[in-house]
Amino acid sequence: MYNQHLLLSEEVRAALQANKPVVALESTIISHGMPYPQNVETARACERIARENGATPATCAILGGKLCVGLNDEQLEYLGKAGHKVAKVSRRDIPVMIAHKADGATTVAATMILAALAGIRVFATGGIGGVHRGAEVTMDISADLEELSQTPVTVVCAGAKSILDLGLTMEYLETKGVPVIGYGTDELPAFYTRQSGFAVPYRMDTPAEIAAAIRAARELAYPGGMLVVNPIPEAYSMDKAYIDGVIAQALSECEAQNVRGKAVTPFLLARIAEVTGGDSLASNIQLVYNNVAVAARIASEV
Ligand code: PSU
Ligand code: MN
Numbered sequence: 001m002y003n004q005h006l007l008l009s010e011e012v013r014a015a016l017q018a019n020k021p022v023v024a025l026e027s028t029i030i031s032h033g034m035p036y037p038q039n040v041e042t043a044r045a046c047e048r049i050a051r052e053n054g055a056t057p058a059t060c061a062i063l064g065g066k067l068c069v070g071l072n073d074e075q076l077e078y079l080g081k082a083g084h085k086v087a088k089v090s091r092r093d094i095p096v097m098i099a100h101k102a103d104g105a106t107t108v109a110a111t112m113i114l115a116a117l118a119g120i121r122v123f124a125t126g127g128i129g130g131v132h133r134g135a136e137v138t139m140d141i142s143a144d145l146e147e148l149s150q151t152p153v154t155v156v157c158a159g160a161k162s163i164l165d166l167g168l169t170m171e172y173l174e175t176k177g178v179p180v181i182g183y184g185t186d187e188l189p190a191f192y193t194r195q196s197g198f199a200v201p202y203r204m205d206t207p208a209e210i211a212a213a214i215r216a217a218r219e220l221a222y223p224g225g226m227l228v229v230n231p232i233p234e235a236y237s238m239d240k241a242y243i244d245g246v247i248a249q250a251l252s253e254c255e256a257q258n259v260r261g262k263a264v265t266p267f268l269l270a271r272i273a274e275v276t277g278g279d280s281l282a283s284n285i286q287l288v289y290n291n292v293a294v295a296a297r298i299a300s301e302v
Pocket of ligand 2: 141142261264
């Protein structure tokens with residue numbers, strides 16, 4: 001648990017030492033995934049929901065070059081207000097951020113690295129990065145997928161947005177040996193909608209079953225993590241044809257404006273929220289809450 005670059009909050013340190021359930025939360029969703037002030041409200045509510053479901057929340061970020069696991073209220077507010085002024089940090093960026101004593105918001109990949117260093121095994125987010133549409137030409141494949149194959153943290157998400165190529169994303173995860181578990185579903189959810197048309201290899205209906213798989217992977221000393229896909233609650237699920245149309249529009253704008261690299265995902269998220277007049281954001285927030293609750297219950301059983 002000790003690393004010179006790691007800074008645990010007192011609360012997280014105490015929970016880990018006492019072997020109590022802890023759930024990691026990412027910060028790119030705060031600074032690059034949602035607008036202010038909804039991002040800060042959501043981040044705080046996630047922490048509350050983790051607690052209500054029996055786990056200590058550990059929001060992760062890099063501040064002053066320190067790998068912070070467990071943030072206080074001011075730190076959350078800072079990241080939310082700073083938005084795109086703080087760096088979006090994935091695996092490749094971490095050593096440079098430390099060298100520059102810089103501030104950064106951690107993606108799924110980077111949050112997994114911080115969580116694993118701290119000894120946290122379960123992590124909740126909204127959606128993961130994946131294989132982008134057209135990746136056979138652009139090679140735009142999120143580092144999140146590679147991280148899932150090498151870092152032993154279970155990520156609970158609502159599937160992936162259809163800004164990605166969901167079929168190729170599932171193929172990639174299969175190739176990399178990442179178990180994908182549908183929580184109460186046989187189908188990969190597509191973030192805003194409960195259905196995608198792609199099957200998941202496994203379905204589990206209880207947190208205890210998922211925890212048993214996590215323990216087994218650990219007992220086998222598997223290097224990687226697992227992906228739990230948890231569908232958005234029915235009440236907040238969006239109309240598939242409508243959201244697919246909005247996503248198609250956002251994708252063509254992205255291409256027309258020549259947006260590249262790590263700017264792609266934040267650009268698409270922001271455009272989709274704008275075009276839907278905030279409806280997609282409302283759904284996004286609810287699915288994150290749902291994931292935090294499930295992750296906390298899994299963490300309680302591991
Ligand atoms: N997908 C979402 N919301 C998000 C992200 C992805 O629906 O906020 C963020 C996560 O932090 C994820 C990152 O790890 O974007 C992936 O970025 P990229 O595609 O550049 O790897
Ligand atoms: Mn990318």
